[in-house]
Amino acid sequence: MKRIDLAWFFPIYVILLAGSFWTIAQPSLVLAQNADDEIPRGAALFDNWWAALSKQPPKGDMPLWSRQSTNTRSGPDTWRCVTCHGWDYQGKDGAYRAGSNYTGFPGIYQAGQSKKPEEIIRQLDGSRDPSHDFSPYLSKADLNALAKFITTGLIDDNKFIDLTTLKTLNGNSENGQKLYEEQCASCHGMDGAGLKFRFEGMDATLGTLANQDPWRFLHKSRFGTPGTEMVIGYNLGWTPQDGRDVLKYAQSLPASQKASPPAPVMPERPATSPQQPGGPATSFFTSLLTALSVMAAGLGFNILVAAALVGIILLLVWVIRSRK
Numbered sequence: 255m256k257r258i259d260l261a262w263f264f265p266i267y268v269i270l271l272a273g274s275f276w277t278i279a280q281p282s283l284v285l286a287q288n289a290d291d292e293i294p295r296g297a298a299l300f301d302n303w304w305a306a307l308s309k310q311p312p313k314g315d316m317p318l319w320s321r322q323s324t325n326t327r328s329g330p331d332t333w334r335c336v337t338c339h340g341w342d343y344q345g346k347d348g349a350y351r352a353g354s355n356y357t358g359f360p361g362i363y364q365a366g367q368s369k370k371p372e373e374i375i376r377q378l379d380g381s382r383d384p385s386h387d388f389s390p391y392l393s394k395a396d397l398n399a400l401a402k403f404i405t406t407g408l409i410d411d412n413k414f415i416d417l418t419t420l421k422t423l424n425g426n427s428e429n430g431q432k433l434y435e436e437q438c439a440s441c442h443g444m445d446g447a448g449l450k451f452r453f454e455g456m457d458a459t460l461g462t463l464a465n466q467d468p469w470r471f472l473h474k475s476r477f478g479t480p481g482t483e484m485v486i487g488y489n490l491g492w493t494p495q496d497g498r499d500v501l502k503y504a505q506s507l508p509a510s511q512k513a514s515p516p517a518p519v520m521p522e523r524p525a526t527s528p529q530q531p532g533g534p535a536t537s538f539f540t541s542l543l544t545a546l547s548v549m550a551a552g553l554g555f556n557i558l559v560a561a562a563l564v565g566i567i568l569l570l571v572w573v574i575r576s577r578k
């Protein structure tokens with residue numbers, strides 16, 4: 255009779271085991287964020303599409319450039335979306351409302367909030383304005399990625415930045431420092447001066463950039479620098495707030511480079527550090543998806559371990575009983 259009781263347990267055990275394998279093997283469940291690859295891709299194209307695609311920039315100025323006369327840049331830069339629309343995506347209504355970057359060209363933030371991706375694509379392929387035609391250079395997939403980024407990936411950070419001092423409001427510097435040291439210091443140095451890049455015609459450190467153009471800093475830390483191996487916060491699962499925390503910390507780094515300090519010692523990251531599977535958490539829905547997929551993965555694993563344990567115990571009991 256005892257045998258019969260036990261015999262019931264085995265099918266249940268097998269079902270549990272199979273179920274947990276199924277959960278783990280479901281890439282669509284665990285890697286739900288891969289459907290969002292278009293956002294970082296679109297963001298990189300927005301920053302610098304020819305660098306992102308390893309192409310040569312077109313010759314001369316972008317045709318629309320001649321519609322303005324305040325901004326004296328010329329050549330390749332005039333073909334970058336960001337040159338006309340701004341790192342805060344607000345064009346003439348945002349950070350580019352004055353200064354050497356001013357063009358008078360509109361932002362894309364409002365369009366991104368109110369228009370459908372197809373309408374954005376009609377803007378990008380010249381259907382609405384033949385001078386605003388990127389279809390000779392960008393594939394259909396690229397235009398889709400841009401439209402996806404513009405309609406779902408734009409973040410208005412102005413609520414989190416003091417528009418007079420450009421300091422981060424409500425940031426958590428400790429979290430920022432931790433993330434910075436884990437993900438950024440290996441290339442940029444503990445003091446942000448390990449890599450010098452060009453900003454407004456000068457060699458800049460991260461401290462300089464964070465204080466002078468926080469929007470550019472935020473876009474870059476979320477989406478990387480096209481054409482380099484820089485990490486992409488979005489793909490690390492950073493939330494918008496994580497990005498602002500890192501900005502806050504970076505604003506405390508030295509703003510001008512002095513004699514380089516000794517090479518930074520990188521704190522080793524534990525090999526098992528739980529990389530959250532992605533969730534950009536740019537919206538409630540994506541963060542929910544991420545949370546669910548993480549839970550599903552965790553749950554699947556727990557069930558697997560529990561099922562294995564139960565299996566071993568049952569097997570032991572069975573062996574002992576059958577000996578009697």
Ligand code: HEC
Pocket residue numbers: 299300303316318319332333334335336337338339359360361362364365374377378382383386388400404
């Ligand atoms: C040389 C400057 C310039 C560049 C580069 C540029 N744009 Fe524009 N963009 C404009 C101007 C000017 C307008 C509005 C007038 C028009 O439609 O031509 C505009 C309009 C838009 C609009 C519509 C905004 C609305 O309110 O409907 C979107 C979206 C847009 N651009 C996205 C992009 C993207 C994406 C890129 C890069 C692939 C890009 N732009 C590159 C100048 C530029």
Ligand code: HEC
Pocket residue numbers: 434437438439440441442449450451452453460463470471474475479482483484485487500
């Ligand atoms: C694998 C190396 C690497 C890592 C890790 C890295 N970066 Fe970078 N970063 C680069 C390179 C290369 C550049 C481009 C320098 C240039 O333009 O010459 C760059 C440029 C930047 C820029 C300025 C780009 C510009 O022109 O405005 C910012 C801001 C930045 N990184 C922030 C970060 C942050 C924040 C992190 C951590 C999340 C990070 N980086 C991690 C390699 C890295």
